[in-house]
Amino acid sequence: MVVDALFWLLALTAVASGFAVFRVSSMARATFALAVSFVAVGAVMLLLDLDYLGLITVLMMVMEMSIMAVFMIMYMMNPGGLMPMSMYHNKAGAMTVAVGSFVVLAAGALLVPWPEREGVAPADITLQLGEGIMGSKMLVMLTISPVLFATIVGSLVLAAPRGRYDRFGDDLDQPASDPVPGGLGR
Amino acid sequence: MVEQAPAWAAPLALGLLLALCVAAATFDAALAAGRGLAGALRVPWQEAARLVVQQRRTTVANDPLLWRTGGVSLLVVAALMVAVVPWGDWTLLDSAVGVVWFNAMDVLLWAAVWITGWGANSAWPLVGAHRFLAQALSYELLLMFALISPALGAGSLRLADVQAEQAGLWFVVTMPVAFVVFCVCVLAFSLWGPFAAPIGADLGGGVLAESSGVDRLLVLLGRYALLVAGAAFAVPLFLGGGEGPLLPAVLWSVVKTVLVLGLLVACRRRFALLRPERFAELAWVVGIPLVLLQILVVSLLVLGRS
Incomplete structure (x- = not known):
């Protein structure tokens, strides 16, 4: 019950903050919205008892996003990088690809008949x-x-x-x- | 054998973390002006009270969400680190990959410190934030290798196993380099002493330049909490955990944590500031080969034993 609630909370967080990347008006917020999305995915993996993979996901993604923030600000149009801006580069196209692939993957996960588990998880x-x-x-x-x-x-x-x-x-x-x-x- | 502590132990552990923060701040104040321990006792409380009542300074077009989140995160990360530490025979969260947990939490600091610097929408805090990332790139690999050494020696990522493996011979004896490197990295991610360049006076306070009131208090408290978490982690990793005569294991864990914490705090006024560009070369050209040699020695010891 608690695990189910946690799963849905984390899953919604992952999707919502992933979508927020396109909605927020600052490069830093976009970067860390993506980081939050990845951290939520890592936490879902922890719920699946994949401790190592979940933590490594958090570790790699937060590190990567922190460095990416520096590069994104370095290359953005406003060189100081301190004023708000958004990702106007082909926003519609990027959003179509992102939402489209989410729908395809989610549909796959829901429609494919999952096989029964064989054997047990190792200790x-x-x-x-x-x-x-x-x-x-x-x-x-x-x-x-x-x-x-x-x-x-x-x-x-x-x-x-x-x-x-x-x-x-x-x-x-x-x-x-x-x-x-x-x-x-x- | 380490057991899962009951739920009521969580506020107890948080209380211990905060108490050790106050102790560390008091000790630092005592070292500061030679005013002695009695004079130093009220310094942390005075400073905290001053910051609590201080009016918050704001900047134009700041990013309150990221700014505030970053400021609180230091304390949260420290608490999450402490959650997996075995205190003697008890631990709040008996993670099978406790060592990796610590590593993942300390990487969260990359984001935490950077957004704290970013949020103010001011040049010096942003320069400080970038400085911290440069520093983090230098210490992170060292820290990873220093964490791998005890895990390799014990053949497990679970802190309880690492602690149990040291019955008789503490890992600090067989892996002194890893221990020293670990302590240096704790100083580095806590922005303490020689690694305080991201909040350095040459940047007018760096990441903290625009930080005031409760926000500033949380970051300063978080810094002490990170030192405490690092010290607490060194105990099961290198110092035999709760092992010791007479006293119960839990108390030995606390005593050892306090001793390591004292050592870390004292570093602040013993060593000059190490600029990030100098630390980068020292860390990668000197530090990484040294700690890799340390891992080689540990591997040979493990092979020789089996």
Whole structure:
């Protein structure tokens, strides 16, 4: 009973705050409305006893939205970023896609005949999740992680305005000159 | 064995959190001007009373929803952290992934501090808010690795298991680097001492520049509450939980929390401010390799034992 009430409360919060992204008049509110939506989804996962996945969802999404807020304000039309504004970029189109995909997914969840559960949940779901990812899929993970890492390093190299020759001189023998000095006195 | 505490223990734990906040503020006041403990006793209450009756200052076109939410969030996050801490044999919420819970809660601070700075619609608080995110990017990975070490040593994310694993040998002995890094990260997410740059005087108060009255009181209280939560978390992670002679386990947990809290509070007046750009390089170039080595040592110990 309590769990049902909590589920509906969180589900409505998730949908309503997701929709609020299009309704609010400030970039910060839009960002954190989306964050609230994700936190509600994470809490629903906690209700399903998926403790680890629920918390990781909250962790990742709040972190991501905080950083995204900085970038969104950095790129918005009003450079100070302190005045209200809304997402006028193809608002109708974005809302159509968002509402449309919600309706399709919700209809799918309601109309598909769900199979009966076979077997029981393991005692430690987190352990099973870990074995699922790290056990038989370890080779996939080992392949993906260097690719991801190479992508990160590659994009940083492409984006960095200054290379080592800028820092250490043409013969790489000068003391480092950085616009912002670091903590190691280099 | 750690048991689920009855529901009436929740206000008790909240009361303990607030009492430790007052104790921490008193201790800080005692260290401040050398006025001694007797003179310091009334300082937190005076300051709180002053802020409660102070008229709220407002700014043009501020965002009250985000501003107020951010200010309250620090205290709420601290309370949620304390909820999973085992106090001796009792815990409010026996989460199977307590370590991850702590991590998720501290990430909520990224949003909390940022919206507190944003809400005022003023330049300096926003600069302070951005500073905090820069600082958070530096400490978050360190904190994650520092949290992983005891979980790895115990083979469990449940705090009760981590605490039980330390019967005989506390993790602080086998993972001193992780312990120090954890304490540094607690200071960093509490905006305390060397990590107070986001509310620094060079920004006219940074995130708190426009904050006044009860709003300011809540943020300042929240900062102490985060220190308390961090100290309380260090006890089951590194200091053997409620283990100790004579006294009951619950009391040992509290005593150890108070000692760690005192250490954290004292850092404020012992260390100079560490600017976020300097901390970034220190954290990533020195801190992360050190704490990864610590994890390697723990892994070898675990392998050697099995």
